[in-house]
Amino acid sequence: MLRVLLAIASPLFRQTMQQVARAALDLLPWPVAVEVVEAPSELEEKAGRDPRTLLLLDWEWAKEETPALLPRLFERNPEMRVVVLLPPSAPKAYRSALWAAGACASTPRDRLDEEWLITILCLVRRAMEREGLLPVAFDQEAETGEGEVSASSVASPIGP
Helix, strand or coil: CEEEEEECCCHHHHHHHHHHHHHHHCCCCCCEEEEEECCHHHHHHHHCCCCCEEEEEEHHHHHHHHHHHHHHHHHHCCCCEEEEEECCCCCHHHHHHHHHHCCCEEEEHHHCCHHHHHHHHHHHHHHHHHCCCCCCCCCHHHHHCCCCCCHHHCCCCCCC
């Protein structure tokens, strides 16, 4: 099972991200485990447990030390994916440093919603399926043939 680890510094932002995660999980066709890290002392231990982990790491957690933190986390869990949640006005240099340190992506904190999270979860899940870390998620309708839609039965948005 894909595991999302929320490492969020602010209790208010942590609560917001938990609400975003709940809303996103309600829309997914496969299960996701969500865990919260509240103290820096827990992060390395929890992040190092499972290669099927997506870490959503708040920049405020370690601030300018975030790029230095990532290699330590990857030593414990090389397959883990990391998305860093940046402050809204973060300079490009932050993104460059995070990319160099091994983060998959970084995004401003003010642009997060359940659709963004669903997209990230889908991309991470598909990559982990291809790498053999997760089994392929089967859609029951696709397996049984129910609900199939052929290309000819879909109305074209462009016209005839």
